[in-house]
Amino acid sequence: MTDLIQLGKQAKSASSQLALLETSRKNDLLEKMATALEEHIPAILEANEKDLSRAADYGISDTMQDRLRLTKQRIMDMSAGIRQIATLPDPIGEVDKMWKTVDGLMIGQQRVPLGVIGIIYESRPNVTTDAASLCFKSGNSVILRGGKEAIHSNQKLVAILQDSLIENDFSPYAIQLITDSSYEVANEFMRLNDYLDVLIPRGGANLIRRVKENATVPVIETGTGNNHIYIDSDIDLQMALNIVVNAKVQRPSVCNAIETILVHEAIAPTFLPAIETVLLAENVALRGDEKALTYLTNATLATQEDFETEYLELILAIKVVSSLDEALNHINQYSTRHSEAIITNNYFASQRFLNEVDAAAVYVNASTRFTDGFMFGFGAEIGISTQKLHARGPMGLNELTSTKYIVYGNGQVRS
Amino acid sequence: MTDLIQLGKQAKSASSQLALLETSRKNDLLEKMATALEEHIPAILEANEKDLSRAADYGISDTMQDRLRLTKQRIMDMSAGIRQIATLPDPIGEVDKMWKTVDGLMIGQQRVPLGVIGIIYESRPNVTTDAASLCFKSGNSVILRGGKEAIHSNQKLVAILQDSLIENDFSPYAIQLITDSSYEVANEFMRLNDYLDVLIPRGGANLIRRVKENATVPVIETGTGNNHIYIDSDIDLQMALNIVVNAKVQRPSVCNAIETILVHEAIAPTFLPAIETVLLAENVALRGDEKALTYLTNATLATQEDFETEYLELILAIKVVSSLDEALNHINQYSTRHSEAIITNNYFASQRFLNEVDAAAVYVNASTRFTDGFMFGFGAEIGISTQKLHARGPMGLNELTSTKYIVYGNGQVRS
Known part of the structure; x- marks a missing residue:
């Protein structure tokens, strides 16, 4: 069984060194790790092949196998990602205010x-190098x-990164991998309070829930998105169609x-037939409430479950609402508070939506x-927080930091 | 048994109203609550008397009884605290950057x-009005x-605040109290993920540990402080004495x-006899390591346990160190990462200490x-976070907020 306490001690010791590392040295070590990946492409592909050959045994779907698969190009993208992170500004040491x-x-x-930092994730090996860098x-x-x-892919990737650190006289314990895949070890990991400052789960809703329920270390919850667009009564039709399709x-x-889209009843007779045409052309299955069905020809009836579901596939639920208030109520009831949008020409409707919708x-x-660290201009992303504590929305380098108060005195005592 | 889900629903509903409340209205409601407390002093004292009369049954020490006791002056201080919070700037709505x-x-x-926000605390009734406001x-x-x-004190205080909200046409569910004191209800409270955004325990180490181990909602850990002062070799003696005594x-x-104080061996022969004199005059019991004892006349031998203990009373552990490095190692091993200080005339020692000590x-x-929201100039304090996530150090109003990204577009879609 993996000795997590040993891993924890090693990580903590390396973190003291890392905290004091000059930016130029960190960037140099990142560049070296990127080069090391490029130099070991055949070995990485070989390890990945082992994982792929066992994928059928695990009953892994084709989509999931595609996520697991590495190619020369994907490995080059991973190393380019590391080089990109080396070019980003270093947040450490900044004094935000004094x-x-x-x-x-x-x-x-x-x-x-x-x-x-602990990261628990699923089958995509690129998360290994992204998160590490x-x-x-x-x-x-x-x-x-x-x-x-x-x-196998992850072990090979981490070994290459660690070897690169050792060759360049830095502790390999800055980047470690838990190789025991058992639930027992995962659960122990979630309770490693003496060594972990935060745990970030990245993956599907089940993984997130399991971490939230079992972890005693602080967790940053990432990403499920049951998101809505509300189509107000007064809109630019073409813009609304473009945004919904996108x-x-x-x-x-x-x-x-x-x-889900929520459509104001005043625009429904115009908007719904138009959006149906473009979405059907994109093979999107439509599920509308009763009112919506009166304007749609190829939709089935939406149930309450539809409005609760994060489909993650080409299905769209549609509800006709009689007012902005009804839309806000629906969103605040069903939203997972990730990303929410209004399409409107009306100033007051836009302001109310911005103020009253509670989402990242x-x-x-x-x-x-656009809810994405790269699109927001952060240059990187470790995940998208859907909780309100510590970080909310796309998390870049800044969100992986804390602060301390530094206090310069000249003999002050408290009276 | 208390229906926590009902409390949670009510709190959530009130929070939607609160989030949209104008600052002037919030301040006005706070002023009204302060006045209501002042108008009900006899009733509050009567309720407090009931608690005090049972204190002996609970085996509560005199010190704890003093914390529990309310007086007219203490109630006036509580209402003044609420009025003070009404005068502070409102962080809600601020756009930090765009x-x-x-x-x-x-x-x-x-x-x-x-x-x-959930708050779990111990016997001091002033926490009730502080936290609520x-x-x-x-x-x-x-x-x-x-x-x-x-x-009884808390029920009366919350009833007065709630009545004041009702009289002024606002939801009383903005401020609620759990009246069932059982462990079962406390444990259910710590797992009320659908309704609680954060749980803040305020109290002793045992309470904090119990919350950390049982909670599934995000927790902000507050306050144990095993703090040190390191006395460097080159110091202003009188300043060092003043600061340690304070x-x-x-x-x-x-x-x-x-x-604990850590004393550089070069200054120990001068500093230790001097500090012993002033601390003995203040009735502080001294526990020194072997080296320290050679300079002290009224100290006992410190054990490892002494260096691990947050005494919270008039006892001081003393260790002589041969270098700044030894001091840093000791601090980073035993500190609870709350507040740490160096006394020095040396620029480079001060910089190393600021950089290498990991504390709030x-x-x-x-x-x-000085580690205190009021002393830091925040105007208020809900507690002192000793964790690194979300907030670290004294927490004022800002630390009780999150952020959301508001995004103004004109038809953008992602390519």
Whole structure:
């Protein structure tokens, strides 16, 4: 059985070194790791082949096998990702604000690493190098626990990164992998409070729920998205059609795609037949409530379950509402608080929607597909937080940091 | 048995109203609540008397009884605290930053309430009004769960606040109290994920541990402080004496007091006899390691346990170290990462200490007693976070908020 306490101690020790590392040295080590990946493409592909050959035994679907599969190009993309992270600004050491108190103390709030970050994820091996390099750049040690389907790929990738660190005189314990795929070890990992500063689960709703229910270490919940677009009564029709198609069709399997549209009854007779035409052309199955069905020719009746479901596929639920209030109520009842949008020409409707919808990202007249660290301009992304504590929305390097107060005195005592 | 789901639903519903409340209206409601407390002093004292009369049955010490006791002055202080919170700036609605992406989206990060905050605390009834008013001002509903020793006082206080809200046409569910003191209800409260956005335990180490181990909702850990002052070789002797005495003696029972001093061997022959004289005059018991004992006349031998203990009373552990490195190692091993200080005239020692000590607040030449929301200038304090996630150090109104991204588009879709 994996000795998690040993991994934890090693990670903590490496994190003290990492916290003090100059930015130039961190960037150099990241560049070296990227090069090492490129130099070991055949070995990585060989390890990945082992995982793929066992995939059928695990009953893994073709879609999932595609996520698991590495190619030369995908490995080059992974190394390019690491180089990209090396070019990003280093948040560590920044003093966000500094002020003088009435007692004459100078107090600064300085950005520091979190310490040791745990990541639990599923079958995509690119998460291994993404997460490792993001944590490294932000000065954190990382302990990775990927899915058993990708274990050979992940072991090879982490070994290459660790060897590169050793060759360049840095502790390999900055990046570690849990190789035991048992539930017992995963559960122990979630309770490793003495060594883990935070645990970030990345994956489907079941994984997230299991971590939330079992973890005693602080968790940042990521990503399920039961997202909506509300089509107000006064709209630019073509813009509304473009945005709905983009948000549903461009990449339906991701968390920032939409699952339901809410359509104001005044625009329904115009909008619904038009959107049906374009969505059917994109092979989207439509499920409408009773009112919606009166304007749709190829839709089935939506149930309550439809409005609760994050389909992650080419299905769209449609509900006709009589007012902005009804739309807001529906959203605040069914939304997983990820990304929500309104399409409107009306100033007051846009302001009410921005104020009254409780979600990580609230849009006016744009596709929800932009909820993403890269699209937001953060240059990287470790996941999208759907909780309100610590970080909300796309998380980049800044969200992998904490702060400490540094206090300069000249003899002050408290009276 | 208390229906926590009902309380949760009510809190959530009230939080939607609270989130949209204008600052002037929030301040007005806070002022009204302060007045209501002042108008009901006899009733509050009567309820408090019931708690005090049962205190002996619960085997409560005199010190704890003093914490539980209310007086007219203490109630006036509580109402003054609420009025003070009414005068503080309202963080809700602030847009910390706003930028334009390459796609032309305007993205702002806007401060919003967390939603529903749970507070678990012990016997001090002033926490009831403090926590209620801080959560209210920051736009959050609160569910309070105080100690059974203070149940009558807390019920009366919350009833007065709720009545004041009702009289002023606002939902009383913004401030609720769990009246069932059983462990079962406390444990259910810690797992109320559908309704609680965060749980903040305030109290001793046992309470914090129990919450950390049982909670599935996000927790902000507050306050144990095994704090140190390191006395470097080159110091202003009188300043060092003043700071150590202040940090140990001024209020030994609180989390920002110190428990151990580390003294550089070069200054030990001068500093230790001097500090012994002033600390003995203040009735502080000294426990030194072997080296320290050679300079002390009235100290006992410190054990490893001494260095691990947060005494919270007039006892000080003393260790002589041969270097800054040895001091840093000791601190990073034994510290609970609350508040740590160095006394030094040396620039490089001060910089290394600030960089290498991992704690919520790190001081140069000042007393650790300043780690406090009021002393930091936040105008209020809900507790002192010793974890790294979400908030670290003193937490004021800002730390009771989250953010959401508001995104202004004009038809953008993702390509």
